[in-house]
Amino acid sequence: xxxxxxxxxxxxxxADHNVRDQIVEAAGEHFGHYGYDxxxxxxxxxxxxxxxxxxxxxxxxxxxIGEAICSKTLTAIVVAVEEAVAGATxxxxxxxxxxKTLAATGASLFxxxxxxxxxxxxxxxxxxxxxxxxxxxxxxxxxxxxxEGREKGEFERKTPLDETVHAIDLVMQPYVSPLLLQYNLDxxxxxxxxxxxxVLRSLAP
Amino acid sequence: xxxxxxxxxxxxxxADHNVRDQIVEAAGEHFGHYGYDxxxxxxxxxxxxxxxxxxxxxxxxxxxIGEAICSKTLTAIVVAVEEAVAGATxxxxxxxxxxKTLAATGASLFxxxxxxxxxxxxxxxxxxxxxxxxxxxxxxxxxxxxxEGREKGEFERKTPLDETVHAIDLVMQPYVSPLLLQYNLDxxxxxxxxxxxxVLRSLAP
Numbered sequence: 008x009x010x011x012x013x014x015x016x017x018x019x020x021x022a023d024h025n026v027r028d029q030i031v032e033a034a035g036e037h038f039g040h041y042g043y044d045x046x047x048x049x050x051x052x053x054x055x056x057x058x059x060x061x062x063x064x065x066x067x068x069x070x071x072i073g074e075a076i077c078s079k080t081l082t083a084i085v086v087a088v089e090e091a092v093a094g095a096t097x098x099x100x101x102x103x104x105x106x107k108t109l110a111a112t113g114a115s116l117f118x119x120x121x122x123x124x125x126x127x128x129x130x131x132x133x134x135x136x137x138x139x140x141x142x143x144x145x146x147x148x149x150x151x152x153x154x155e156g157r158e159k160g161e162f163e164r165k166t167p168l169d170e171t172v173h174a175i176d177l178v179m180q181p182y183v184s185p186l187l188l189q190y191n192l193d194x195x196x197x198x199x200x201x202x203x204x205x206v207l208r209s210l211a212p
Numbered sequence: 213x214x215x216x217x218x219x220x221x222x223x224x225x226x227a228d229h230n231v232r233d234q235i236v237e238a239a240g241e242h243f244g245h246y247g248y249d250x251x252x253x254x255x256x257x258x259x260x261x262x263x264x265x266x267x268x269x270x271x272x273x274x275x276x277i278g279e280a281i282c283s284k285t286l287t288a289i290v291v292a293v294e295e296a297v298a299g300a301t302x303x304x305x306x307x308x309x310x311x312k313t314l315a316a317t318g319a320s321l322f323x324x325x326x327x328x329x330x331x332x333x334x335x336x337x338x339x340x341x342x343x344x345x346x347x348x349x350x351x352x353x354x355x356x357x358x359x360e361g362r363e364k365g366e367f368e369r370k371t372p373l374d375e376t377v378h379a380i381d382l383v384m385q386p387y388v389s390p391l392l393l394q395y396n397l398d399x400x401x402x403x404x405x406x407x408x409x410x411v412l413r414s415l416a417p
Contacts, residue, residue, distance in 0.1 A: 132395075166413065174410040177403055181386050186395055190337075191385075198382055205379040208371065209414035 039122020
């Protein structure tokens with residue numbers, strides 16, 4: 008059921024990992040140029056100079072390669088968010104930075120690495136495991152920030168925690184989901200700031 | 213500057229209006245079938261059985277026809293919102309109904325009249341005057357509701373009114389803009405309700 012896990016068992020050595028990385032990198036270039044939808048594993052094999060069978064030694068399917076590209080990209084966003092949150096002292100500031108960083112890293116991906124962005128958008132649109140895991144991780148970080156704010160008396164405690172988290176998650180979606188962000192690029196600076204103010208007013212004790 | 217106004221001067225009589233309506237209706241069908249982008253005014257003329265010159269008597273351009281289709285569709289949404297708001301007694305309830313109706317009428321358009329929905333989405337993506345006027349009207353209704361809530365002491369008054377309205381408008385966008393709504397159809401029932409709760413918490417005095 009999980010193509011990445013099944014195609015990359017833990018027992019594989021460093022040499023295999025290098026080949027995997029090579030395939031992922033070349034596939035990223037190739038998908039970016041010709042489009043994920045229009046590329047087959049055969050096209051990819053021909054372009055990289057590997058046999059199709061050799062690629063299938065490492066990845067079960069085209070989607071598994073796409074997943075690997077996508078995971079790498081989304082992990083970089085999560086790392087940036089974690090750093091931003093760690094650098095703030097109050098839950099209020101943590102929330103602001105989290106939202107700002109999510110929008111900024113997404114927009115930067117769009118403008119500087121459009122091909123990776125498009126694969127991430129495709130992944131979000133199709134509900135791939137990599138995209139779902141990313142959303143889940145963002146929700147976890149958000150939950151930790153809200154919980155800390157409640158414990159410190161900075162945020163209200165009347166609303167059930169999961170309701171609060173879910174609603175804030177919905178507010179952030181247009182700037183977090185690569186599928187939606189591309190339509191909100193005009194508001195990528197100002198939007199998260201204004202929405203953070205609104206969300207923080209809603210969190211006032 | 214305004215293709216609709218310039219192609220339909222007030223002096224035109226009821227007969228001309230009938231022809232206009234006929235063109236708009238036929239164009240709606242035709243665009244819906246073949247796609248707005250792929251249809252030319254020549255195709256349209258051929259399909260309707262009018263000469264191209266005759267169509268140009270009524271509309272300056274293909275976009276002007278698209279605008280007329282779009283205006284009609286968006287006006288119906290505004291009417292539904294106005295009725296929903298008028299049927300509520302408190303500003304809190306007015307806001308809830310406004311948001312719910314916007315999402316519900318948009319989703320209903322998507323599911324029941326996909327071709328009109330697609331033209332509205334195109335219009336929103338291209339920033340057509342009809343789409344911009346629609347957003348402006350929605351913002352006006354929202355402003356009236358917030359202002360009334362402030363006057364009645366139901367909503368807080370510390371935040372500048374335009375900042376409050378703008379932020380709430382951003383919260384509603386994913387369910388209001390036909391360009392974004394198609395990606396949020398899963399959340400069209402629950403999203404506006406949960407987001408209304410969050411917005412109303414942010415509006416608490």
